[in-house]
Amino acid sequence: MAPTLSQKYLSTRGAEYGLSFEDVVLQGLAKDGGLFIPEEIPSLPASWETEWADLSFEELAFRLQSNFISESEIPSDDLRDIINRSYATFHHPQRTPLVDLDGKNNLHLLELFHGQTRAFKDVALAYLGNLFEYFLVRKNEGKTGKDRLHLTVVGATSGDTGSAAISGLRGKKDCSVFILFPEGRTSPIQRLQMITVCDANVHNLAVQGTFDNCQDTVKALFADPKMNAEHHLAAVNSINWARILAQITYYFYAYFQLKKSPGYNKEKLRIVVPSGNFGDILAGWFAKQMGLPADKLVIATNENDILDRFFRNDGHYTKKALGAPADAEDVKETHSPAMDILVSSNFERLLWFLAYQTNNGSTAEERRGHACENVSSWLNDLKSKGGFQVPSAVLEAAKAEFESERVSNDETISTIRETFSSCFPTNSGESSPKSSKTGGYVLDPHTAVGIAASRRSIQRNPGVHHISLSTAHPAKFADAVDLALGGKEGYSFSEILPEDFIGLEKRETRVTDVPAGTTWEGIRDLVIAEVDQELQGQR
Numbered sequence: 001m002a003p004t005l006s007q008k009y010l011s012t013r014g015a016e017y018g019l020s021f022e023d024v025v026l027q028g029l030a031k032d033g034g035l036f037i038p039e040e041i042p043s044l045p046a047s048w049e050t051e052w053a054d055l056s057f058e059e060l061a062f063r064l065q066s067n068f069i070s071e072s073e074i075p076s077d078d079l080r081d082i083i084n085r086s087y088a089t090f091h092h093p094q095r096t097p098l099v100d101l102d103g104k105n106n107l108h109l110l111e112l113f114h115g116q117t118r119a120f121k122d123v124a125l126a127y128l129g130n131l132f133e134y135f136l137v138r139k140n141e142g143k144t145g146k147d148r149l150h151l152t153v154v155g156a157t158s159g160d161t162g163s164a165a166i167s168g169l170r171g172k173k174d175c176s177v178f179i180l181f182p183e184g185r186t187s188p189i190q191r192l193q194m195i196t197v198c199d200a201n202v203h204n205l206a207v208q209g210t211f212d213n214c215q216d217t218v219k220a221l222f223a224d225p226k227m228n229a230e231h232h233l234a235a236v237n238s239i240n241w242a243r244i245l246a247q248i249t250y251y252f253y254a255y256f257q258l259k260k261s262p263g264y265n266k267e268k269l270r271i272v273v274p275s276g277n278f279g280d281i282l283a284g285w286f287a288k289q290m291g292l293p294a295d296k297l298v299i300a301t302n303e304n305d306i307l308d309r310f311f312r313n314d315g316h317y318t319k320k321a322l323g324a325p326a327d328a329e330d331v332k333e334t335h336s337p338a339m340d341i342l343v344s345s346n347f348e349r350l351l352w353f354l355a356y357q358t359n360n361g362s363t364a365e366e367r368r369g370h371a372c373e374n375v376s377s378w379l380n381d382l383k384s385k386g387g388f389q390v391p392s393a394v395l396e397a398a399k400a401e402f403e404s405e406r407v408s409n410d411e412t413i414s415t416i417r418e419t420f421s422s423c424f425p426t427n428s429g430e431s432s433p434k435s436s437k438t439g440g441y442v443l444d445p446h447t448a449v450g451i452a453a454s455r456r457s458i459q460r461n462p463g464v465h466h467i468s469l470s471t472a473h474p475a476k477f478a479d480a481v482d483l484a485l486g487g488k489e490g491y492s493f494s495e496i497l498p499e500d501f502i503g504l505e506k507r508e509t510r511v512t513d514v515p516a517g518t519t520w521e522g523i524r525d526l527v528i529a530e531v532d533q534e535l536q537g538q539r
């Protein structure tokens with residue numbers, strides 16, 4: 001009997017349809033260059049607010065994911081086991097605790113940095129590593145040698161995805177992982193977190209260029225049918241649907257924590273998300289579509305502000321700011337380097353749904369077809385002309401759900417400073433980055449972008465609860481934090497340094513320097529050569 005699928009998945013550009021969860025997790029990117037999306041966004045059982053209120057993070061993840069993964073694809077006990085193992089290594093019993101930052105129940109910080117590599121990426125990548133392993137074990141049962149499926153996982157990172165993916169996949173059987181990072185554009189600790197992992201299946205490639213160059217190379221590799229067929233590429237970036245799915249959990253978990261907090265007043269809720277590739281906030285949008293009662297999602301960008309410009313420029317999505325000189329620098333280096341991204345991959349998924357919701361068409365299938373056509377033509381224009389304009393209905397639909405804020409480099413630093421001097425949360429745990437002398441809270445620069453945006457939003461909406469996502473531990477970004485807090489009464493960097501970061505610089509490292517000017521084909525050949533070498537070492 002054919003398995004019943006609780007969800008079918010399709011490509012945003014229309015060439016692939018009817019795929020299972022396993023298909024889309026293993027394939028990563030659609031063959032037409034589109035991103036996989038579920039055909040339907042499930043709504044939750046009517047009693048979810050009461051029935052789920054006291055669930056553990058893991059059980060909540062299970063309930064949510066069961067709407068997207070059928071029992072016939074992953075039996076419940078197995079899915080629970082995958083989820084439980086993924087979060088067992090977290091450094092906080094609540095996994096993603098909510099901290100009352102301003103003591104007034106107005107500004108809450110959702111600490112997402114208690115995973116293995118101290119960034120929000122661990123929530124999804126610890127899980128994705130275990131999912132890959134689960135599918136591989138099942139597919140390879142009873143097979144030997146060349147009959148076994150071997151995945152070549154390729155990912156691009158501006159610093160955090162890389163180490164979280166490596167942590168999730170190191171030492172896993174039948175799977176090699178290649179991480180492309182822009183040399184000199186990650187923080188020193190982020191770089192060390194990646195290159196000090198010397199497991200045979202981990203390959204770090206230091207690229208001369210930007211994160212976008214790395215992301216383009218990854219997409220080019222996926223677009224190469226021969227490479228795909230022979231080396232079975234898989235994705236760890238948020239182009240992989242499982243990344244988005246896993247992140248939905250903490251939006252609901254945060255809401256339940258907020259409801260239990262002393263000053264909760266049923267006023268509206270806004271969620272503020274420091275954004276780059278748009279994966280994290282897209283998970284929030286899915287949560288909202290499923291029924292999370294959030295009033296608005298606020299996109300917080302740094303000076304790489306393509307998303308903010310989309311809202312300010314009436315639905316123009318352009319790589320360069322309007323009126324910028326042709327030779328204007330593409331991506332700016334900021335104090336929040338993990339968000340130094342020119343083009344936000346996941347925006348494509350949102351645009352698809354907005355086009356689908358606003359398109360005319362007598363049947364869902366017809367509207368789906370139109371949405372795929374729209375998205376394909378917009379993304380073609382982005383490639384060939386550097387941008388595109390969406391119709392006003394799509395823009396209005398986006399504005400109904402989102403607001404955006406752009407935060408400058410200076411404001412990022414001043415926000416870290418002000419927060420340290422004025423925020424002394426009392427409900428934060430042992431592992432929160434605080435001064436033992438003053439109790440002042442230390443923000444990482446990405447989180448600071450979110451807090452600066454939250455403060456503006458609070459001014460416009462006083463009394464509305466704000467949950468601001470804290471996406472990384474400040475110790476990952478020593479330079480920015482020291483710049484903001486160096487010399488401040490009660491501040492000591494060593495005090496906030498997690499134990500696992502101590503002595504990283506003394507460890508053995510392994511990294512391949514990719515010479516400047518290497519094309520994506522050059523990187524492809526390098527990947528093939530390193531996989532061959534790795535597999536020979538196993539024989």
Ligand SMILES: Cc1ncc(COP(=O)(O)O)c(C=O)c1O
Binds near residue numbers: 238276278
């Ligand atoms: C610390 C940190 N904050 C925020 C972001 C932005 O998240 P997203 O790319 O999902 O928008 C990233 C990178 O993705 C990050 O590493």
Ligand SMILES: N[C@@H](CCOP(=O)(O)O)C(=O)O
Binds near residue numbers: 159
């Ligand atoms: N900020 C990211 C960039 C990659 O984004 P992803 O969420 O699509 O993996 C990073 O730290 O690498």
